[in-house]
Amino acid sequence: MEKLQLMDRAKAVRELAYVPYSKFQVGAALLTVDGEMFGGCNIENSAYSMANCAERTAFFKAISEGHRDFKALAVVADTPGPVSPCGACRQVIAEFCDGDMPVYLTNLNGDVLETTVSELLPGAFKAEDMENVE
Numbered sequence: 190m191e192k193l194q195l196m197d198r199a200k201a202v203r204e205l206a207y208v209p210y211s212k213f214q215v216g217a218a219l220l221t222v223d224g225e226m227f228g229g230c231n232i233e234n235s236a237y238s239m240a241n242c243a244e245r246t247a248f249f250k251a252i253s254e255g256h257r258d259f260k261a262l263a264v265v266a267d268t269p270g271p272v273s274p275c276g277a278c279r280q281v282i283a284e285f286c287d288g289d290m291p292v293y294l295t296n297l298n299g300d301v302l303e304t305t306v307s308e309l310l311p312g313a314f315k316a317e318d319m320e321n322v323e
């Protein structure tokens with residue numbers, strides 16, 4: 190099942206997180222409409238603000254390999270409940286995915302919150318919001 194495969198892939202790529210500062214490993218897996226999966230982990234830096242989240246790593250990998258159409262996303266971390274993506278990632282997810290695309294938020298205990306892109310960021314600022322600009 191695609192959902193379980195995505196969550197497994199997110200778990201596996203989480204192990205690759207570069208997190209010497211927070212020690213908080215996060216993994217994400219993004220499924221394209223043509224069935225390809227892109228994994229992403231968080232990657233930190235001694236200049237802390239340069240950290241890139243797992244979710245954005247997965248999106249930027251897929252987009253830079255020519256993929257624009259996505260079917261589902263899974264995210265995992267060692268959190269008490271399902272992991273909650275940060276605001277920056279929610280904005281990036283909203284840029285590239287339809288509002289009804291499923292997002293599986295999970296943790297190492299197996300808790301799963303099955304949500305959607307528009308539930309993650311209601312009222313997202315989108316390209317359409319700039320339609321009056323020349």
Ligand SMILES: O=c1ccn([C@H]2C[C@H](O)[C@@H](CO)O2)c(=O)[nH]1
Nearest residue numbers: 211215231240242243273274275
């Ligand atoms: O959904 C999330 C939340 C946090 N982080 C990362 C950013 C930073 O490396 C660490 C602590 O915030 O976790 C993610 O990758 N995804």
Ligand SMILES: [Zn+2]
Nearest residue numbers: 242274275278
């Ligand atoms: Zn984030």
